[in-house]
Amino acid sequence: MRAASYPSTGIQPINRHKISTESPIETVFERLVNLIHVIWPVNHEVAAISVASAGPLNPKTGFIYDAPNIPGWKDFPLGDKLREIFPVPIFIGNDANLAAMGEWKYGNGIDHSDLIFLTISTGIGGGIICNNALMEGHNGLAAELGHITVQPDGLVCSCGKLGHLEALASGPAIVAYVRLSLLSGQTSTLHLDKEFSAYDVALAAKTGDQLAVRAYAHAGFYLGQALASLIHIFNPSIIILGGGVAQSGALLFEPMLEKMYASVMEPSYLQDLEIVPARLGDDAGLLGALALARQKLQNS
Ligand SMILES: [Zn+2]
The missing domain is CATH 3.30.420.40 (ATPase, nucleotide binding domain)
Structure with missing residues (x-):
């Protein structure tokens, strides 16, 4: 700490x-x-x-x-x-x-009144600035963006519920996707008998490993789906993405944006919308x- x-x-x-x-x-x-x-x-x-x-x-x-x-x-x-x-x-x-509030006041979200922050690493967390205020909710429990259901009856999330975003797009979810694919007989430069992280999967993808590319595309697809829903609810002017997994760049962002654009119902939501990495890091x-x-x- x-x-x-x-x-x-x-x-x-x-x-x-x-x-x-x-x-x-x-x-x-x-x-x-x-x-x-x-x-x-x-x-x-x-x-x-x-x-x-x-x-x-x-x-x-x-x-x-x-x-x-x-x-x-x-x-x-x-x-x-x-x-x-x-x-x-x-x-x-x-x-x-x-962290959302930090980015809003001192990071990449300065001067935005409607901001969505998502941090993607071991888990997925988030924060929402709506109309120039941090959304807290009745008991202060608002904006658990990792626990949006994106796949009904899908994989078990760290919280015990099914099909949440965190179970499909966090670092451990990307690793699990590769491990399950290897178990089903798919080939890769990554191997079941060795430990590997989401970062290792990103490195493999950058050398052309197609299973690793698919693992990030799978995570990006569900992130894009979740972001489209958040855009419909909050109509933000900026989305800020932090956490280690978000540092994988186009590998994650391209499939994420493709799904997000395809899922947003009206182009006006995307007008002036910025999607940027977090600035404040640790x-x-x-x-x-x-x-x-x-x-x-x-x-x-
Ligand atoms: Zn959950």
Whole structure:
């Protein structure tokens, strides 16, 4: 996990630090508290602490319903526990939602009032800026864009439900497509007896491996289908794509755009629509949390 302290304007940090989330002797929460102490700017007054966390979570209370990759963070009252220790306002948001907010305020989405952000890596997350505001939903659970159903009764998603976008277009989904195809007798430069990642599949595709090309085309097809639906609902002026899988370039984007264009019902939706990669990279969560804190402080 990473943390930084920022001045009241600008995005140049005063202090920043990064540590591994796991430790044999400390809980994740203890490590987080220590990390906040490390970056605490001793010569400045601290206006707020803002956290971009894995979820689902409730941003109004800072209650984590379930963060599957963080041990002990199921039904975990992160906001209340931080408030017991730090006497400043505490703001908490879903990491993908806040990455959308970071891109909107400080990245490639500046000056857009209607933005869709999608991050495609081990999972698929997202965030939506609609009419100049981050969409949170009634319980703060909005914009889980990886869990849109794109294939009824399709493959099992990490959430346990069937046919969600994440089960068809995430990094593990691309690897699974290749492995299943190899099991059914298709040939490739990738082999079942060796571990490989979505990045390895992209490298194989770039050397002409046709199964690897099809794996990305398959993922791109479902992404394009999901984006067309999102375009119909939100009519964005920009779609920003982040995460490692989105860095595969035309391999993913060409089939994605082909399906998206074919599925949009009216060309006006595509007028002025920009589709661009994310700019903030690993800092998306930090800058999103910064944007959230500044917005909350401004509104308070
Ligand atoms: Zn799902």
